[in-house]
Amino acid sequence: MNNSEIDNLISLLSRLPGIGPRSARRMALNLLKKPESLMKPLAESLITTANSIVNCKICGNLDTSEICSVCNDKRRDVSIIVVIEEIADLWALERASVHNGMYHVLGGTLSAIDGVGPEDLGINSLVERAQGSEVHEIILAMNATIDGQTTAYYITDQLKDFSVKVSRLAHGVPVGGELDYMDDGTLQTALKSRQPF
């Protein structure tokens, strides 16, 4: 292959997680075969989404408006905030429909080695939110990894002077487990059996 446009497409596709060069070539070929029915609609959808997507000002979720649909939903319980590492974790909890409260996405975990400190995560804004009178409980739902748990301990320490109740997920989350890969039942027990931190 020496068509640079196609090469470029393939190399972009292969940057997606789980897509190696071989699958990228297959995907590109598929798209090229269906320029009208697949390729152009996909390209348009990509552009539209890219232009409208923003991080929610409150929780960090991705949505097309500044306040995401979760934060905007008046039927949800504003007194409970579940803190998660990644947007994928929020989506996982939403897919399982196990939590009817609010969220707070940190965007990672504390990791000195990777140069991620408290100021790089949404910890300050969480501390601010936790002081709101309507907030009664913060549930820490970080992954059961070393960095996830260090972050959980850190946040607990930051919140210890406020009246808000701090709890964390307990049984159900296997050691080394990641929320995004867990089934709904496991997520539900994990959320139910949360314990004070």
Next chain:
Amino acid sequence: MSIDGFFSVNQHNTNNLEDFKYDFNRVNSLKLKNFRSYKDLKCSFNGGPVVLLGPNGSGKTNILEALSLLSPGKGLRGASFDQFRNFKGPSEWGVIAEVASHNQIIKISTGVSAGRLRGRDVKVNDKKVSGYSSLPSLISLSWVTPSMDQIFMESPSSRRKFLDRMCSSFNDNHISSIKNYEKLMRERNRLLQDSFSDKTWLDTLETRMASEGILIGLTRIELVKSLNDILGKDQNPVWPKAFLKIEGDVEEELISNNSDEVKENYSKTLFDNRRKDSLSGRTLEGVHRSDLLVSERNKGVYANQCSTGEQKGLLLGLILSHLDLIAESSNRYPILLLDEVIAHLDQVRRSSLFDQIVRTKAQVFMTGTDVNSFSPIKGSAEFFSVGMGLLKEFQI
């Protein structure tokens, strides 16, 4: 070595009712793909002692090394991960074993796929798992290799690793605790290098290091105590008797103090050492600095002052007592890998070791160059000749 036998349970040695209370760790079959000198090897074992014979360089240790990768870490050579692939083959490699564990047959596979530079993946029944937290509860291995002849002369770190490996079959969570501790320590070391360091963050890391460190220390103490008890009973009289002691502040404190107090002291030491540690770029005190001191009971001298032969005897006696200990404490038998051990033993010790190998319910893999040195166990062992990337079973 037919593929048919690959997923069948072997019943060797399990006719005795008594045996059912034990959990046999046993490798029933092994596949190597592009691993070291093996392009594609399949073999199966019947559960009895296995003897691998072949000239130097024929690939015997490579087989034992593959087996050793069924426990977490870098295997019995302590090799770096880029050494495992066959140099002439593609960059992926794999070790796939069918293992009897907890009265079930499971498939444990490990290796890397192309392009991966660090570490190795571990799968149990084709599902990816964390090797550190999953493997120790499923399979336990211990080994004696020629390079371990130096263990009493080397730096504390090799004895500490040896100690922790023995601990891992004693407590399934030990290696996880060590990995957690090391991770927390790296984080702390890094944080101490930044001029502006977050105190709460450091506190968190130090508190958690202390908790993990205490768990590590407690397991080490318990193992050493139990091993000393067994060694004191003199069950294997032909071997020089070792006496073990851990040299390390935390472990020494734990022997006579309440663990909560020691934990508090531990965090406090880390807190007090921040400046020193920051200047030296590492954590100067803690369980990651401990050493295993081994002495010869009757003479009362340290192992490093014993003759080479005595040191080897101390080590083997220790490994065999560890096997007894694990069998007693967990009703489970670790797999034993003996690389070039037999040839270097005198007549008395060799026949005592063979006696034990035939008697034990543990699966034992041995290597050697001379078939004659194994003739005493020709009735009870499986013999394979190793060479040209193949294993061939033969009768003697």
